[in-house]
Amino acid sequence: MRRGIPGIRGITATALVAGLALTASGCGGSDGNGTANSGGELSGTVTFWDTSNDAEKATYRKLAEGFQKEHPKVHVQYVNVPFGDANAKFKNAAGGNSGAPDVMRTDVAWVADFANLGYLAPLDGTPALDKTADYLPQAVGSTRFKGKTYAAPQVIDTLALFYNKKLLKDAGVPVPKTFAELKAAAKKIKDKTGATALYLRGDDPYWFLPYLYGEGGNTIDAHSKTVKIDNAAGVKAFAAIKDLVDSKTAITDATDGQENQLTALKDGKVAMAIDGPWDIEGARAGQAFKDKKNLGVAPVPGGSTAQGSPQGGWDLSVYAGSKNLQAAYAFVKYMSSAKVQQETTDKLSLLPTRKSVYQIPAVKQNEMVTFFKPAVDRAVQRPWIAEGNSLFEPIKVQMNKVLTGSATPEQAAKATGAAYRKLLKDYK
């Protein structure tokens, strides 16, 4: 879950894609009809919706267009779609049968949902899935739905604690292992450095998960079909975020958290923030990290009973209605190949999903990989159900309410549970 701001770029992109789709379906001749020509050579256009952020997109564009070197007759139409818009945009296009991309970089929480609606092409037995034994087993989890594979894992990630080494050193406090330690260190940090200890993302429900897992809670249990969020652990988790803000350990916002958090961290206004590998490059561009080594990364602090952060990442999926399936499969194969994954690690410090890539010395020595790999290995897998992504909105509303004081933690947990039962009709 990374929040993007819908804007002109998104709208232009839709227009562009819609235009292209019309042109493609209009001419319909040999160029874009979806199969390899007589020589077995791929041709036509592959439209790729990339959801990477501003700091990452130039690299992704270059990588995507690199596909054309291997297949000179294929034209890659790269479109950057802000993460915040991508889900709705894809559904509108796919459901309306016009303007959907051939390949999309899909959030792990979306794959089951899209597959359930019939929007994705199953990839089993196609060239898209290449050397599947090489994938990390936990990365494969989100690509499967009802016994079929609907995506190829491209990037895996999890949340971690980003910290400003200098600020913690000046304050004379160690890197906190629990939120209680973090809270205890907050006053020292404020007094000695003037910075607030933590930025707490109050606008994005994904960031609520470490607090929930830290209290031993979870959203739902898909096996026993039970809603879990309104139990005691859920209540404690809502109370935990409220306590961090009330005690002035953390600052927060109900909107614009992505931008505000990164700015606060970059400018040294906060000593710590919970963030993921996608913001490594963004953070390092800031004043506080002119010396790149000043950015430290540690596991997400634990709660009162446990410690855990959600496993996230990105998969590559193919639109079932693609006019050029063969080229789309080849493109997925290329974008999830070891070579491309290695490059995203080199340039963006993103984590590969292939075991073999972790064996490459440059990747092995990447400081962020050395930290994030063990973290990813222990990250909590979310329930990969069709409604998985819909579980976030009720949390968002309620965490906002708790943080602004318009609901108690008990009320918030209860309301979230009620919303889940409306959503998941057969859950207790």
Next chain:
Amino acid sequence: MVAPVVLVIGVIIGFPLVRGVFLSLTDANEANVQRDIGVNHIPATYKFTGLDNYTAILTDDVFWNRLGWTVLWTVACVSLTFLLGLTLATMLNRTLRGRTFYRLALILPWAIPAFISVFTWQMLYNEKSGLLNKLLAGGGIDAIPWLNDPTWAKLSVIAVNVWLGVPFMLVTLLGGLQSIPGELYEAAEMDGANAWQRFRNITMPGLRAVSSTVILLSTIWTFNMFPVIFLLTRGGPGDATEILVTYAYRLSFVNSPRNFSECAAWGVLILVLLSAVAVVYRRALRKQGEVW
């Protein structure tokens, strides 16, 4: 000669309306409507459920809570916009130097696409790096959580909507003012009427036809003003600024599978509410002798 009109209205209004009403009486959602995606053919499996959607909405507190705030938001926005628009229009309805410049400047918000204005406001409102709080800090005032506190967020969205709505009011009311014959004012002045009396007895009645229309239009627009709320606060913090249309959107498009039937039922309810407002308003005007 009426046939083309009937045809066009039937196609562009009638069909979607009837379809919407029909959907609201079913359990259609994104997963059970018919569609063809590539080689996948997904048949329609939704069924008729009667008034179930309506009963579910009307028996839920959420609807009534949202309706309360939507009415407050509409009344606040429309009255403020009208008062500001009328004041500015009256001030501009006389010869003064640079009149064209003032008029252009006041129409500017109208010329910028609404979503750009809203994003600009969002930046101004940013609690930590926004210009508004920087200005306050300059004056030694603590930062205000513009969009992060339920009450401030409500005031903030109203302010933006008023800012966006004033130009329309200004232009239409100015047009209305200019259609009032100057002789009336001259005659009144000769009779010794003061400024307030002239405003009360000439301007107000002269503007009635225009103002009753713009108030009704503005009410309908504000009631359904999706972009301001959605882009500025997404209905938040929590659901503090959620109006009926943004809630219907959240309910029907954020969750998956998207619930078309429930969304349609919300749409029909909103339409019914607004039609009722329009009818009552028209009756009230007619009683005052207004032919409309």
